[in-house]
Each structure stands twice: as structure tokens, then as C-alpha cells.
Amino acid sequence: MLCLQIDIVASLKSSTDEYALLSFKSQITYDPNNILAKNWSQGTSFCNWVGITCGSRHQRVRDLNLADMGVGGTIAKEIGGLSFLRSLIISNNNFHGFIPDEIGNLSQLREIEMQDNELNGPIPISLGFLENLQKLNLSNNRLYGEVPTRIFNLSVLMVISLRNNSLSGSLPTDICNNLPNMERLSISYNQISGNIPPSLGTCRKLQLLSLMYNNFSGSIPLEIGNLSKLQKLSVAGNNLIGSIPTEIGNLSALVFLNLGYNGFSGT
Template sequence: MGKNVFFMLLAIVYLLINIVTSLNSSIDEYALLAFKSQITSDPNKIWAKNWSQGTSFCNWIGISCGRRHQRVRGLNLANMGLGGTIAKEIGEISFLRSLIISNNNFHGFIPNEIGKLSQLQEIEMQNNGLSGSIPPTFEFLENLLKLNISNYGLPRDIRNRIFNLTSLIEISFRSDRLSGSLPMDIFFNLPKLERLRISRNQMSGNIHPSLGSLLVTNTMEEVIGESEATLVVVSITHQYFWYSLICVDKHNNTGTIMHSNSGQIPESIFNLSMLQILSLSDNSISSNIPSSISNGLPNLERLLLGDNQLSGKIPPSVSNFSKLAKLDLHGNSFSGQVPMNIGNLHNLHFLHFGFNQLTKNPSVIELDFLISLQNCRQLMILGIENKPFHEILAKSLGNLSEYVESFTADYCGVKGIIPNEVGNMTNLIELGIGSNELIGTIRDTLSQLRKLQKLRLGVNKLRGQYLPTFAIWYICIILIWEIISFLNSCQSV
């Protein structure tokens, strides 16, 4: 008798579980069909062939379900050209972990109901026509790891509540027309952050002290314990920021706020050992680059500081970035000589330090740093334009990497003749040595540059027997390039 009662109770429990699961599955299906009903544009005819009640929703395009309870775990409709609004019923898919609708034509507001999805870990809504503010209910998404709402549309203030989600690993608000300033405690509240992308917005004010704190504490395991975060990417370009960061005393784990009217970059920002990309271009950062810049960044691959107000010398320690592939220092006020050891950057692909006040070794008549760059066998882009060098082009120019595609040295006061060795740069696409003091003939070796598309030789003192023929070739290249640029601009309108 007792056994029968036990098995009966077990059967009832099993039946109830099935009933609840069935009801919950029905709710998922109802929510998905409500989502479908808001789609007004379907150029690929997805809805005409799929998403119907005749088949299990777990088999619908873009849907992934859990194995155990057959509940919807993922909704991925990226790059499908869909248009319409986001149905509020999406908040009923309670097991949803991944919501990806990027690169479509959704418009209207983001539903507040998304804040009910407590298991949600990933939101990707970039490149749509969405408008309005980020819903305040997002602050309840305690398991959210990744949030990407780039190219969001209408201008709006940045929302502090988003930066209270301690679980976040990646944030991307690029080209969102965000205004206002970053929250003061943004990085204190984001201990697991690995990627921050907020470039091309309209923000202003300080990059706040908590950034320096995060960058330092992430490398202080002996003081703070095992670090949860490994900040890999910091991209804060095209803003109006200046620096006011924190320096942390590793002996007592306390911090001192460094406010600097001159915009000095504190050395604390360069102490994150796993950092791969540091992009601070197009801001108003001033003062010098710390001489110890490379000490705490052994994994740095890109250092982008162009178009700021930095001055002083380029520290020779820059050459210690053994993994550096891209170095952009153009558009500042750096002075002094180009470090000769810059050739130690064997992985360098891109080097641009034009539009500064750099000089060369006065005891040498050639651009001597070009000799050092012969060691950079991966180099593809080299820009040194608009600097008062007033010396001759080194023959070693022809010994640069076989991969060099662009060499620009316009407005450098370069003297002498064009070296024949330039003809060795057979992969050149762009050669800019205009507005200098070059003399002599235009070398026939330039005809070896079969891939050349852009050539600037104007405003020099060049002459010779090759000038008429070469000038025609040069004009044709420029005309073709201008036509291509015009056609591209017409397509983008």
C-alpha cells in the first residue's frame, strides 16, 4: 500500500512538472509569435517559410533552446535585414540568455520589459534605428555580461544605472551621440570589465579617477587578491576628455586623486599587464608621455594617441613594446629626435608620427631613423609628413619592409634627389613626397612601382627628360583616383 502511494505521488509530481513545462513553453511560443507580428519588413522571406505554429519553435530560424526543458535560451536575428519594432512580449521569455538583433532596421523604443529577463547575459542591438533612452529596467539585469548598443540613434545622456551592473565584461556605445560625462564611480562598479568602447560620442569632462583605480588594481594581486578583471581594450576616442585619474598606493591599498589642469597622463594608466589596445585619439590630452610607459604593458598591440596636445620627447622606452603592431602619435607637439631604437618593434605594421615638431640627428645628413626601421619587416604604413627635417631621403628607404604600401613625407623640407632605391618598394600604393625641396630628375625607377595608385610630387624642383611622359602618367593616376573617390562619395549619399 505504501509503495503504491509513493509511486502515485511521484507520478503526480512528474505530471505537474510536464504541465508547468508545457505552459512555460507555450508562453515562449506566444512571445515569439508576438515578436513576429511586429516585423514589417522581411526581405529574405524568413517569416513566410518559418516561425509558424506547425513546427516546434526550437527549430525556428534564429532560435536556440535548452536541452532539458526546451525553453528558449537564444534569439539571434543578426544581419537579416528585418524591420519593425521590438514587441514588449519578449520580456516573457524568462530563460532567455542571448538577445542579438544587430545590423537590422528595427526602430522605436527598447521595451522596458527586457529588464524582466533575469538570466540575460548578452544584448547586441547595434546598427539599428532604435531611439529613446536605454530602459531604466536594465539595472535589474544582474547577469548581463555584454551590452552593445552602438549607433543607437538619437542623442541622449549617458545613464549611470547601466554602469552599476557589476557582472559586465564588455560595454560598447560607439557612435551613439552620448552626451554628458562618465559616472564618477563607473570603474569601481565594474570589477570584471574587459572591453570599454565609447568612441565617437559627444561626451566631455574628466575621465574619472576610478579608471586609474581599475587599471592599477587589476595588476595588484599581491595587495588586493586574485583579480577578476583583465581589461583588454580601452577605446575613448573622439571625445572632449582630459585626465583626472587616481594613483593607488600598493602598500596600503589607498588612492590619491591626481587632478591636473595640464591634462597629464598618470603613470597608473599604464600598469595593466594584459592591456592589448589603448586608444585615446582625438581628445585634448596634453603634457608628456611618461618615460616608464612600457613597464606595465607587456601585451600592448596598439597605442593610439593621435590628434591630442601631447608634447615633449617620444620616450625611447616605447621600443620595449615587443608586441606593438600599431603606433599612432601624429597630430601632437612632440619634439626632439625620433628614437633610433624604434626599429626594435619587429611586429610593427603601422607607424605614424607626422604633424609634430620632431628633428633628426644633426650630425647625420640623412633621415637616420629610416635605417632603424629596416628591422621592422612587417611594416606596411609609414607616415612622417609635416615635420621640419630639412635633410635628404636615405637610400635605406628602399630597404624597408617589402610589405610597405604607404610612405608619406610631404612638407618635410626634404632635400636632394629621389633615391633610385625607391623603386625597390614594389608594393607601394601611396607615395607622398610633395611640397619639399627635391631636385634633379624624376627617376625612371618609379615606373617599377606597378601597384602605385596615389603619387604626390608637386611643389618641388624636379626636372629632367622623364618629366613629360611621367607627368602624363601621374595626371592619369590622380584623375582615376579622383573619379573613384567621387563615385564612392555618391554611393554613400
């Protein structure tokens, strides 16, 4: 009897995954190669559908990867029902509309890659509750509004890439206090303003820091010189003033530096 109950529960949960995927498919309005139209069918197990990887133990959707498939539409809110999902990759497609708040329900999510689409609206605050998130890439979309502060409190986050949107607001003054594993921070080509936080100097694993073409003001904080693993630093195209810190010369791993189009003084 117990085994039967377990099987029934597992079947119901699998049905939840199938329903979420079919709801996702129903919002696809552009599929020129009929990738989903031909493959995502109830006649076969969803674990065998293109772009889907299931866990071997529970047969629940673990990865959804539709990168570079040329599909388009909106992202169905039902995707929030894929409770075992670890990787959500829909980059380089034609998705538009808002990012659903329900993605914040995916507590096991490690990776979100939605870059190179036409997504608009604000970044959902709910993404700041994804405590297992390691990579967030929303670059090259049409997102606007402020970046939710909670995102900078996700302690396992390693990559934040938000470049080429219309995001505004400022970076938190304590941005690196809760980001000990941050390796890449790219927010170039937005409308971020305010000072560059000195606390960035405590992101000791940072390898790439790209803040170019925003509205940053003030000076480059001396603490940037503490980033011993930093390889690429770009703050070009802002409203920065003052002298260029000599501490930048301490960055022994640096291979790319772009400080142009600012108002620096001195030699």
C-alpha cells in the same frame, strides 16, 4: 496528479514563450527574404524556428539569434516574457525605435548584441538590473542621452561597446570599482564629456580602451599605466591637455596607441 500539474505549468510557460516570439514577429515590417514569415509558424514547435535555441531540459527559449538576417521593425515589449533567455542577438539588421524597458526583466540574460541597427532613444535604465550580463553591444545606432550609471555596477560584465551613437554625460568616477572582469570598453564617437576617471586603472583585465572622438577634457590619468593587459588604447579626438604620462611606457602588452588630435604639451 503532481506530474499532471507540472506538465500543465510547463505547457503554460512554453505558451508564454511562443506568445512573446509571435509578438516579436508581428513587429517585423521588413523581411525581404521571408525568413520569419515562412519559418516562424504555429504549425511547428518554436524550438525549431530559425534563430531560436531552446534549453534541453525545460524546452524554453534560451537563445534568440537573428544576426545578419536583413530583417527590420521595432522590438516588441513582449520579448521581456522570455524569462529563460540568455542570449539576445539581433545585430546588423534594420531594427529601429526604442529598446524596450521590459528587456530588464530577463534576469538570466548574459549577452545583448544589438549593434549595427537604427535603434534610437535612451539606453533603458532597466538594463542596469541584469546582474548576469557579460556582454553589452549597442554600437552603431542612434541612441542618445546618458549611459545609465547602474550598468557600470554589473560585476560580471566583460564587454561594453557603445561606439558611434549620440550618447552624452560623463563616466562615473568609480567606474571600475564594480567591474573586476571588464576586458573591453569602447565608447568612441559619442558626446561623452568630463575627465577620464583615474579608477580605470583598477580594471586590471582591460584589453581594449577606446574613448576617441568624444569631449573628454583634462589629462590622461597616470593610473592607465597599471593596465598590464591593455593591448589597444585610443583617446584621439578629444580635448585632452597636459603631458603624455610616461607610465604609458609600462604597458608591455600594448600594440596600438592613438593619442592624436588633442592638446597635449611637451615632447
